[in-house]
Amino acid sequence: MLYVAGIDLGGTKILTALADTEGRVVQEIKIPTQGGRGFDHVVERMAASVGEVLARQKAGRDELVAVGVGAPGPLDPSTGIVKEAPNLPGWHGVPLAASLAARVGVPVRIDNDANLAALGEHLFGAGRGTRDMVYVTVSTGIGGGLILNGELYRGAGRVAGEIGHLPIADAPACRCGGRGCLEALASGTAIAREARRLAKSGQAPGLLALAGGSAGKITAPLVFEAAERGDPQAKEIVRSAAAYLGRGLAVVVNMLNPEMIVLGGGVMTGGSAMWDVMLRELQELVWEAALDSLQVVPAALGGRSGVMGAVAMALEIAQGHSGTGH
């Protein structure tokens, strides 16, 4: 029997799946990343997790064909080098693919986690059978991936699909150095930041009370909870974030005319209010012809979109596709 492994490398968790050559997952494990102990240690843990899923399957090392890895970017899929990983200390220009390949003894390919989540949803999730699909994840940040003509579109500099950094407004400043990026307006981080700001200045007494009087303890889930209970400031914060998200998606839709937008991430599961306002704004701003051919759906694989995309990429290697083009 032959197998491929997919790894979703996160700042806190390493999720590893072993799949057969049809893409059926047969084993899956999740272990802490222990990123604080440095690059070599994390690569060692990734290799060990591959060894572990093989052992659980009672499969030999010689039955493993390829490994795909979704990693936090920016990174270069063609060289396998991670340029920077915000949640992994010391990761500057690290040769992730080569280091892991040396330990597991098979070809390893890496790609941006949002790209792989797009690939996962396209092959195994909500986007199955579509030709032009946009994947957007809204959690602490906002990421995206584009499937165009049935393939992952990476762009000339391999940073296509960075929907979180579409400049949508004049402010606030974004961690990328830009300003008014969608991520700075509609991510979980942005929602919590705005709520804290209002609470600190005495303009959101309900939110402050819910956080036990400590504005710094306000989180995005808490804002959603308050909004569900009818708190006026929380409702307005959610409405504003959702409207910006709808506007960002409208830009993407008028530009690419996709048949489907797949939305994942914790913020999108946070409440129906987010969906309702986002859809209304989208419908208002998008061209009718583009709207008629559009479906907006939640991600089907939840937190497993990324690891399934990594499996899909490993399958591409196994089948001898180059996969690094666009």
Ligand SMILES: [Zn+2]
């Ligand atoms: Zn930005």
